[in-house]
Amino acid sequence: MAGCYTAAEIQQRLKMGRATFHRLRHEGKLPFLEELKPRLGRVVRYRADLVDTYLAGQWQQPAFGRLKRIR
Numbered sequence: 001m002a003g004c005y006t007a008a009e010i011q012q013r014l015k016m017g018r019a020t021f022h023r024l025r026h027e028g029k030l031p032f033l034e035e036l037k038p039r040l041g042r043v044v045r046y047r048a049d050l051v052d053t054y055l056a057g058q059w060q061q062p063a064f065g066r067l068k069r070i071r
Helices: 007-014 018-026 048-055
Strands: 004-006 035-040 043-047
Touching: 004 007, 004 048, 007 018, 007 043, 007 048, 043 048
Parallel strands: none
Antiparallel strands: 004 043, 035 043
């Protein structure tokens, strides 16, 4: 398991376009994303453990904003 993912890596794992990812992130519909700070230049990094938990179907937060996984 990696320590962090970039936005591009998460988009690839979710099979989601860049615009859709950013729109949902700004609307708060991707609750498992927690941005790591400080940024490395302009690169935004997210906690890998939370993303992996969500992708494994073990996310225990309220269902608001959950996405259907594409298999």
